[in-house]
Amino acid sequence: xxxxxxxxxxxxxxxxxxxxxxxxxxxxxxxxxxxxxxxxxxxxxxxxxxxxxxxxxxxxxxxxxxxxxxxxxxxxxxxxxxxxxxxxxxxxxxxxxxxxxxxxxxxxxxxxxxxxxxxxxxxxxxxxxxxxxxxxxxxxxxxxxxxxxxxxxxxxxxxxxxxxxxxxxxxxxxxxxxxxxxxxxxxxxxxxxxxxxxxxxxxxxxxxxxxxxxxxxxxxxxxxxxxxxxxxxxxxxxxxxxxxxxxxxxxxxxxxxxxxxxxxxxxxxxxxxxxxxxxxxxxxxxxxxxxxxxxxxxxxxxxxxxxxxxxxxxxxxxxxxxxxxxxxxxxxxxxxxxxxxxxxxxxxxxxxxxxxxxxxxxxxxxxxxxxxxxxxxxxxxxxxxxxxxxxxxxxxxxxxxxxxxxxxxxxxxxxxxxxxxxxxxxxxxxxxxxxxxxxxxxxxxxxxxxxxxxxxxxxxxxxxxxxxxxxxx
Numbered sequence: 001x002x003x004x005x006x007x008x009x010x011x012x013x014x015x016x017x018x019x020x021x022x023x024x025x026x027x028x029x030x031x032x033x034x035x036x037x038x039x040x041x042x043x044x045x046x047x048x049x050x051x052x053x054x055x056x057x058x059x060x061x062x063x064x065x066x067x068x069x070x071x072x073x074x075x076x077x078x079x080x081x082x083x084x085x086x087x088x089x090x091x092x093x094x095x096x097x098x099x100x101x102x103x104x105x106x107x108x109x110x111x112x113x114x115x116x117x118x119x120x121x122x123x124x125x126x127x128x129x130x131x132x133x134x135x136x137x138x139x140x141x142x143x144x145x146x147x148x149x150x151x152x153x154x155x156x157x158x159x160x161x162x163x164x165x166x167x168x169x170x171x172x173x174x175x176x177x178x179x180x181x182x183x184x185x186x187x188x189x190x191x192x193x194x195x196x197x198x199x200x201x202x203x204x205x206x207x208x209x210x211x212x213x214x215x216x217x218x219x220x221x222x223x224x225x226x227x228x229x230x231x232x233x234x235x236x237x238x239x240x241x242x243x244x245x246x247x248x249x250x251x252x253x254x255x256x257x258x259x260x261x262x263x264x265x266x267x268x269x270x271x272x273x274x275x276x277x278x279x280x281x282x283x284x285x286x287x288x289x290x291x292x293x294x295x296x297x298x299x300x301x302x303x304x305x306x307x308x309x310x311x312x313x314x315x316x317x318x319x320x321x322x323x324x325x326x327x328x329x330x331x332x333x334x335x336x337x338x339x340x341x342x343x344x345x346x347x348x349x350x351x352x353x354x355x356x357x358x359x360x361x362x363x364x365x366x367x368x369x370x371x372x373x374x375x376x377x378x379x380x381x382x383x384x385x386x387x388x389x390x391x392x393x394x395x396x397x398x399x400x401x402x403x404x405x406x407x408x409x410x411x412x413x414x415x416x417x418x419x420x421x422x423x424x425x426x427x428x429x430x431x432x433x434x435x436x437x438x439x440x441x442x443x444x445x446x447x448x449x450x451x452x453x454x455x456x457x458x459x460x461x462x463x464x465x466x467x468x469x470x471x472x473x
Contacts, residue, residue: 157329172204226435236435315349323390
């Protein structure tokens with residue numbers, strides 16, 4: 001089939017390349033000429049494992065090309081996928097739909113014949129109905145475009161896999177013709193047994209934001225439990241393991257740490273609450289405000305833990321942050337917890353150096369006030385405190401003995417609860433993590449109910465006392 005994919009950011013570039021890879025004739029469209037040029041030359045404008053191979057194949061076979069012209073797109077496509085961003089409105093929690101509206105306004109006047117316009121962007125419920133009316137009013141007589149909604153469920157780092165081998169296909173449409181068309185678009189997936197869930201547009205729009213809200217709630221729940229564990233002297237990792245054995249709960253996404261970020265979960269739950277309030281159902285999702293607050297508090301708590309480990313004063317202290325992206329296997333630094341913590345430590349006077357395998361360039365643009373190193377050992381040279389804040393495999397595979405020879409003081413905060421703490425402690429490191437009690441020694445004099453303070457001397461104790469405290473942890 002002849003498809004267009006309008007918007008070639010993270011979602012659109014992956015979708016366009018994968019649709020061409022399964023046999024469709026695809027035209028990618030974007031207003032950014034640099035992005036279009038890079039994609040046409042086989043250079044993804046962002047890091048996503050496997051995308052370069054799929055893009056190369058799709059271009060080589062001639063089934064994928066790119067343009068900046070919506071007129072050309074209208075003439076080409078039987079199905080037009082809208083894949084533009086829906087960021088948070090400045091000064092509001094609501095979604096900014098200007099890019100989605102611009103696609104409809106720019107495409108509609110050029111539509112020559114009946115076609116299907118399919119939204120994949122994450123939007124407030126009711127958007128499809130509004131766009132259908134807008135499209136009908138702008139399209140030439142006889143074009144009769146139909147609107148459907150087909151939300152994406154991509155995980156950064158697994159986007160190619162999730163597009164080619166999804167766990168479900170959700171389509172919201174008002175009539176059977178749109179469902180028939182999209183079953184043809186996704187024929188290889190449907191033939192492979194992927195569930196096709198046909199529904200109305202409102203339900204399809206809600207599926208995406210409901211899924212993200214549930215995931216965010218699960219993550220914030222275990223982070224709230226980490227806060228309770230810190231107060232009670234309990235271990236959140238063991239707690240999560242015990243909860244995970246309950247098949248009604250499951251263990252996935254129960255890893256306490258610095259919290260979630262990225263371009264989806266934070267802004268999607270805020271937009272969901274804003275839309276629910278507009279619909280008069282704000283009370284039903286009011287709990288998401290707490291989910292959001294717990295998530296943001298984890299960043300503050302991580303920075304506070306760093307301050308305590310530094311003896312209460314960060315000014316002039318050399319700090320290394322491992323990770324800049326919001327998650328591994330991506331170069332996406334949007335709303336990154338790692339960078340939020342790094343920036344907070346910088347504001348308190350710390351000399352912060354950041355390392356990331358793929359996200360350095362984007363991090364430098366977002367936070368030029370920080371220092372960066374592309375070499376991991378150089379980044380850690382002379383560090384008085386190391387924070388592990390993005391769960392890259394490269395960090396999980398670090399040799400703590402080797403790293404201890406590079407740093408000035410072997411102090412580690414595992415902000416993802418992903419490292420082998422016993423192994424690091426055996427190599428001489430003091431290891432701290434939210435919700436995880438450190439081994440106690442007779443020298444510990446702080447309140448045992450507060451393990452964040454248990455092995456950390458007060459700011460007035462001085463360097464000697466801080467060193468004594470660290471050796472006991």
